[in-house]
Amino acid sequence: MRYTLLLALFAFTLASCDDKPKSDTNDSSQVVSPMDSLAPADAGFLDDSLNAYLHDNPFSVDGLLARAERYISRKNYRYAEADIRAAKELDSLNPKVLLLWGDIHFFNNKTRVSRDAWKKCIEVDPQSVDCRLKLAELYRAIGDLETSTKLVREVIDIDSEEPVSYFILASNYRDMTGDTATAIRYVQEAIERDPDFFAALDYAAVMAGDLKMPIAESYYQRLIELDPNNPNVYFNQGWYYQSIDNYNEAIKAYTKVMDLQPKNFMAPYHLGYIHLELDLRREAIGYFNKSIEAQQVNHRAYFARGWTYEQMGDIIRAEQDYRQALAYNPTHQDSKVAIQRVQQQIREMQAEMNAQQQ
Structure with missing residues (x-):
């Protein structure tokens, strides 16, 4: 679980923060089993030892958390939250409950709730490693690297x-x-x-x-x-x-x-570049073609193919590719310069041809 959430946090951006998190408490004062509101078939209920145990012991915090972790591993966050919520009502100061309460709200993009849950977890369990690590990476994600580093060093002191x-x-x-x-x-x-x-x-x-x-x-x-x-x-x-x-x-x-990812357009682009460096221009064009086939809107490949054509003396095709690159990326300065260059070459060729005809 620790590594799984860590990778998710690394991909996290500040834009996903929820400024108005939903309440983390139930209006009802009565503790209920999540299975009272979720049909077994809808919840992915499986006839195994864990579900059988919870059927007989619906108020087992450990059982609810174990099943919640199973749901999280399957990205079934709705039902995971139901189990964690029930466990939280039974034992709101349980460090494992707070840990998973933070996890599930992170996955639901309610990161302020996650932050508060992990902070509370550390208050309840000053030696908590998991809650510190997740809170550290959350602070890293929002750019507070000093707080993140402080938490990580606390972890190193503990373990x-x-x-x-x-x-x-x-x-x-x-x-x-x-x-x-x-x-x-x-x-x-x-x-x-x-x-x-x-x-x-x-x-x-x-x-x-x-x-x-x-x-x-x-x-x-x-x-x-x-x-x-x-x-x-x-x-x-x-x-x-x-x-x-x-x-x-x-x-x-x-x-x-x-081989593994036929629609990857950057691999053939780089292969084209390498073959161009090796002065294998025909092979380079073939790879630039593959890059364009994989992704049509691809100014880099069009520019590189245009450059290759220019090196081969085919300035007409070169100009066409430079123009296409510029169409896909109007700010591409190299294409602008290249178009001016090949146009100058075309004018010089035309002038030479006119001179020969005279």
């Missing part, structure tokens, strides 16, 4: 072996200072504590790749071992190899992306 804390610390440090090398050292702390921490490995690979550090290759190999069919990993690996001019390995990585 120095907690890998997520070092991961968040690395992210905060890089954003606060721009010191990527130090951020990599922090994220390596996370990986040392959990060698299978995919998000940390991915973050380390990208940062190391940006610095052209050879260790990036090891990170990518480990990521592929953990998830051999992840196109994003191969794409980032291809970019790393391309940045260090290892074109053979870059071609392998980008080709793998195309």
Whole structure:
């Protein structure tokens, strides 16, 4: 659960904050089982030991929370909230209840409720690691990196072996200072504590790749071992190899992306660029064509294909592609300059032809 929510929080933006959260209490003073208001078939009721237990023990907080976690894992947030709400009415100061109350409201974009729940969780359980981590990443998401870092350091004081804390610390440090090398050292702390921490490995690979550090290759190999069919990993690996001019390995990585994700338009674009660098212009055009086939509104591929045509002396096609690139992106300065350049070439050719006819 901790890693799942962490990844969701990393994708979170400030715009998702709910300024007017709904009440987190029921009007009724009577504690009821969520199954009293949800038909078993509608709730995805399964005839298993957990549901059987709750059928006989409808006021079991542990049972309600266990089933809520199951619903959350299936993204069935409505029924998860029903179970957590019932548990909260039974034991409003239970740290696990507060933890999941924050989780479910985060998933429902009511992040102020999440914040308050996780703060209350820490008040009730001063040693809580999970609530601190989730609150730290929530503060990170809204740009309060100092508060986020303070919470993470508290986690490290409580449990120095907690890998997520070092991961968040690395992210905060890089954003606060721009010191990527130090951020990599922090994220390596996370990986040392959990060698299978995919998000940390991915973050380390990208940062190391940006610095052209050879260790990036090891990170990518480990990521592929953990998830051999992840196109994003191969794409980032291809970019790393391309940045260090290892074109053979870059071609392998980008080709793998195309195999796994045929509609990916950036992989063939980069393959076109590499083949252009290798002076294989016909092959480059073929890849730019594939990029355009994958996504028609694609000013980069049109510009690159136009440049290739220009290098081959086909300035008519070059101008057409430059114009198409500019149509899709009217602010693309390189296309504007290129159109002026090829138009000048066309005028010079026409002038030469006129001179020869005279």
